[in-house]
Amino acid sequence: MSGGSIFWIASYPKSGNTWVRCLLDSLLHGGEPPRLDKLIETCPNGALRSWLEAFFDVPCAEMTPAEILLLRAAVYGHLGQAGAPPCYIKLHDCHDPALIPPQASAGVVYVLRDPRDVAPSWADFMGRGLDETIGLMARPNFTLGRSKPRYHHQAEQVMGSWSENVTSWLEQQDMPVLLLRYEEMMAEPQREAARLADFLGLKADDEMIAKAVAACSFDQLRRKEEAEGFSERPDSVARFFRQGKAGAWSENLSQAQASRIEADHGELMQRLGYAPSGE
Amino acid sequence: MSDSSDTAHGDFLLCGWRVRSELPLPELLSWNGDPKTPVTVTIRSGELPDRLENAVNPGNHLMMVSPDGDVLLHIPGLVKILVVGGHSVTVQVLRSGDEGWRLFLLGSALAYLCHQRRLLPLHAACLVVGGKAIALVGPSGYGKSTLALALSRCGHHLLSDDVTVLSPATESGAKPLILPAYPRLKLWRDSVQNFGEQPDSFRRVRDDLDKFDLCGLGDFDPTPHPLDGVMLLAKGKKTALEPVAKPLATVQLFQQISRLKTAKCLGRQQYLFAQCGAIAGAVPVWQLTRSDDFADLPALVELVEGRDHL
Numbered sequence: 001m002s003g004g005s006i007f008w009i010a011s012y013p014k015s016g017n018t019w020v021r022c023l024l025d026s027l028l029h030g031g032e033p034p035r036l037d038k039l040i041e042t043c044p045n046g047a048l049r050s051w052l053e054a055f056f057d058v059p060c061a062e063m064t065p066a067e068i069l070l071l072r073a074a075v076y077g078h079l080g081q082a083g084a085p086p087c088y089i090k091l092h093d094c095h096d097p098a099l100i101p102p103q104a105s106a107g108v109v110y111v112l113r114d115p116r117d118v119a120p121s122w123a124d125f126m127g128r129g130l131d132e133t134i135g136l137m138a139r140p141n142f143t144l145g146r147s148k149p150r151y152h153h154q155a156e157q158v159m160g161s162w163s164e165n166v167t168s169w170l171e172q173q174d175m176p177v178l179l180l181r182y183e184e185m186m187a188e189p190q191r192e193a194a195r196l197a198d199f200l201g202l203k204a205d206d207e208m209i210a211k212a213v214a215a216c217s218f219d220q221l222r223r224k225e226e227a228e229g230f231s232e233r234p235d236s237v238a239r240f241f242r243q244g245k246a247g248a249w250s251e252n253l254s255q256a257q258a259s260r261i262e263a264d265h266g267e268l269m270q271r272l273g274y275a276p277s278g279e
Numbered sequence: 280m281s282d283s284s285d286t287a288h289g290d291f292l293l294c295g296w297r298v299r300s301e302l303p304l305p306e307l308l309s310w311n312g313d314p315k316t317p318v319t320v321t322i323r324s325g326e327l328p329d330r331l332e333n334a335v336n337p338g339n340h341l342m343m344v345s346p347d348g349d350v351l352l353h354i355p356g357l358v359k360i361l362v363v364g365g366h367s368v369t370v371q372v373l374r375s376g377d378e379g380w381r382l383f384l385l386g387s388a389l390a391y392l393c394h395q396r397r398l399l400p401l402h403a404a405c406l407v408v409g410g411k412a413i414a415l416v417g418p419s420g421y422g423k424s425t426l427a428l429a430l431s432r433c434g435h436h437l438l439s440d441d442v443t444v445l446s447p448a449t450e451s452g453a454k455p456l457i458l459p460a461y462p463r464l465k466l467w468r469d470s471v472q473n474f475g476e477q478p479d480s481f482r483r484v485r486d487d488l489d490k491f492d493l494c495g496l497g498d499f500d501p502t503p504h505p506l507d508g509v510m511l512l513a514k515g516k517k518t519a520l521e522p523v524a525k526p527l528a529t530v531q532l533f534q535q536i537s538r539l540k541t542a543k544c545l546g547r548q549q550y551l552f553a554q555c556g557a558i559a560g561a562v563p564v565w566q567l568t569r570s571d572d573f574a575d576l577p578a579l580v581e582l583v584e585g586r587d588h589l
Contacts, residue, residue, distance in 0.1 A: 050418070056341040057540030058354065061419040062382045062465075064487040070355040074341060149468035149489050151420035235571070 004080035004104035007200055008175075009043055010091045011111035012137075012165045013144075014121040016182040017090055018232065018240070020111050020196065022216045024088055027197050027204050031211030033220070036230045043088040045232075046072065047145075047154045055079075061151065068155045073099055080104025086201070092144065094160040095168040102174035109196065110169045113182035114274050115162045116249035116261050127236040130257055137162045138264035163268045183246040189213045218244030250277070293389070294398075294444045294458035295503055296320050302370060306385060306494065307461050308501060320366050320392060322384075327351065327359040327371040336544050342387075344544035350391040352383060360388045365395030379485045385461065386442060390538040393444055394545050398458070399554050400537040403443035403509075405457055407436040408583055412457050412504040414443050415567070415583075416535045417512030422569055425470045426512075428493065429580050432474070436500035440464045442537050445506060447554045454505040454561050455554075462499030465490055473573040508563050510583065511535075515568040518575050520582045528564035529556040 009024070011017040021043040022034035028042060029035075035042075044051045052068075053060050055075045060068055079087055081104060093099060095108075115137060123133035136142055138161050145156035159165055170177060178199040185192045190206075193213050197204040204212070214220070222241040225233070233240035249258060258277045262269060266276065290310035291298045296319035297310050304322070331343040331351050343351045352360045358380035359371040368388055372380050393400040403416040404427035415423050424440050431437050439460040446456040468489040471478040481491035511523060511531050523531065532555040536542060542551055558564075569579050 054540070056339050057538055058341045058352070059383075059386060059419075062379070062386075062484055062488065062490065063354070064379070064485055066487075067354060067356055071341070074355065078338060078340075149472075150470065151467055153420060 003082050003106075004101070005082070005084040005086050005106055006076060006080035006104050007086060007088050007106050008046075008091050008100065008108040009088055009111065010093075010095070010108050010169050012113070012115075012118060012159065012162050013092055014118050014125055015113035016111045016180070016185060017092075019182075019185065019216065019221070020109060020180060021088075021090060022221060023193055023196060023212055024200070026212035026215050027193070027200075027202050027208070031204075031208040031215065033215040033224065036221075036224055036228055039232070043090050045154065046076065046089040046091050047093070047157050049153055049155055052155065060155065065146075065156050069099055072155065073101055077101045077104050080106070088200075091157075092159050092165075093157045094165050095172045095174075096158065097172075097174060100174070105175040107176040107178065107199065108169055108172075109178045109180055109199065110166075111180050111182065112166060112272065114246070114249065115265050115269065116253055116258055116274075116277075117182070117246060118162065119257070119261060120249065120252035121242060124242060125234065125237055130253070134257060134260055134264070137261070140164060161264070163265045166268060166272070186244075186246045189217075290318070292501055293320070294393075294460055295501075298322060304381065304384075306381065306463050306492075308499075320368065322368045322370065325369045325371060327361050327369060329353070329359075342541055344541060348395060348545050350388075350395075350541060350545075352387050352391070354380070354383055358383055360384060362388050362391040362395065365392055368392070377486070382484060387538055387541075389442055389444070389460065391541060394538065394542045394547055397447070397547075397550065399445040399447060399455070399551060399558075401443045401445060401532070402441070402535045402537055404440045404464075405438040405443040405459070405506075406430050407438065407500060407504060409435075411507035412438060413583065414445075414457070414506060414509045415512060416443075416509055416532065418535065421512040421514065423512060424464050424466050425473070425573075425576070426569070426579060426583070428464050428466060428470075428474060429576050430583060431464070433580055433584070437462065437464070438500055438504060445554075445558070446503075447557065448561065451557070452561055454507065455558055457504045457506050459499070459501045459503065462494060462501075464493040466493055467491075470573075473576070506558070506562055508565070509558065510565050510567040513566050513568045514571070516570055517568065518570065518578045518582060519566075519568040520585070521566050521568075523564045523566050525556070525559045525564075528559035532558060532564070 009020050021039050025034040025042040049060055119134050123130045140161055143156050143158045145152050190213050193209050225241050230240045262276050288300055288303050291304050291307035292310050293307050297316050298320045299318045300322035301324050331345045333346055334343040336344055341353050349363045357374055361369045390400040403414040404423040405414045417423055427440055438457055444458040448455050465484050468478045471491050478491050484490045484492050533552050536551055
């Protein structure tokens with residue numbers, strides 16, 4: 001059941017979500033370069049406390065996770081009601097109908113990336129070790145932001161393991177899914193951007209799509225970040241747009257680390273066409 | 280959690296008001312003033328509707344404002360609070376045994392009372408530093424309470440944490456008056472630990488949060504004070520204190536008004552903007568830049584204490 005106006009841009013972290021948001025911003029503005037400082041308006045992070053608070057003018061810094069879930073569902077339900085203009089919200093949560101009201105949803109763009117490439121990128125982003133990160137990616141019901149000893153600008157998000165996150169979105173029946181693979185976006189950006197525009201119902205001809213793709217190439221995004229900064233970059237890392245490669249895991253992971261990810265997520269990886277390292 | 284059943288309900292002191300409550304309010308000081316002083320605010324327990332009739336903001340079903348200026352707040356699963364006329368508060372607790380509802384009474388509902396009474400509630404902690412009352416203004420997560428505790432530990436009196444209530448001056452160029460709220464500081468675990476305290480020896484503000492109520496640690500002064508200066512907290516790599524020009528200070532103060540959207544629904548936007556301008560004209564406003572590193576806290580305290588700024 002879908003009939004709402006929210007398109008979710010969902011993914012596990014470091015899978016290309018921001019890249020898709022950049023493409024979206026560009027496609028919505030005639031293929032112009034994406035406005036990094038406006039992504040928060042074009043496609044806000046649905047767990048951002050300041051955004052959630054501003055919506056109903058209800059403070060959430062001292063809400064329990066259960067209360068925040070109700071608040072988030074209320075915000076989404078309101079934003080996505082039938083007849084409202086389309087809007088786009090970034091999520092890293094697993095699909096959960098209690099959080100994501102089916103009646104508010106128009107569809108989901110799920111951005112998928114080889115978990116062996118996710119691991120080094122996410123480890124770097126969090127400032128954690130690779131082995132620890134690989135462990136988090138396998139942890140059932142893993143919740144981002146739980147038990148934080150300090151204020152966190154994002155509400156806690158039940159991301160699940162990598163497998164749980166992917167499965168929850170690809171197998172839900174509440175709304176149509178567009179699966180975008182990081183690897184294919186690298187290899188065939190024009191085709192994948194056209195699929196994105198088509199799914200979202202954006203009026204974009206080939207020329208505009210080509211313009212958006214060029215404006216959102218990894219090099220352009222990196223240059224833009226260097227020139228203008230990016231508010232979503234945590235202080236702990238030098239740059240948000242880090243490597244922008246597909247398949248670099250063979251250089252970044254030890255064989256044991258790659259094997260561990262394959263053991264943790266092998267069944268789903270195989271189904272999705274991510275071949276084991278031995279093949 | 281502290282057992283609230285042993286707390287006498289009755290009359291309390293909040294922002295200089297005599298508050299009569301049917302519900303326990305252990306965060307507030309008891310009222311010890313003149314017994315003839317009339318009760319300013321009454322807090323009752325009662326059933327509340329889900330919606331307000333003809334709300335001026337019909338799209339919002341968690342914070343509703345009626346054409347008469349009544350405000351109904353609904354925190355799903357926890358509490359509903361109705362604030363009427365700047366003097367009457369009705370509370371319906373939706374989950375018994377969870378005292379977290381008082382955070383919303385002493386936060387949002389206090390801000391609604393202020394807006395209805397044409398007072399100015401700011402996201403700010405406030406202390407008397409060297410005889411001068413300074414508001415440390417900033418959104419959640421900017422270190423207001425941590426800096427307030429650090430200053431409090433250096434002997435400076437706490438006037439408020441989280442919400443600072445200002446009574447605007449009636450004469451042009453005069454300073455607004457700070458109405459001290461209640462003696463509480465709420466700090467997250469790593470901040471409490473930084474002060475060498477054991478977090479678990481304090482009450483958690485919510486069972487599910489790693490944030491603690493350091494009630495009693497700060498030295499609270501309930502006397503109203505004229506505001507002498509404002510420091511707008513900003514995050515950065517280095518500690519710094521720089522003056523902010525009046526136009527920018529006005530806008531930044533306005534953005535830090537507690538429950539601003541509600542105030543707009545109450546038609547207070549222009550009034551509040553003018554009051555922020557008046558404050559920026561009457562007292563110096565600085566930007567206080569701080570890093571996330573606790574090791575920089577003493578330098579930050581020194582900056583706030585710097586007499587030449589005051």
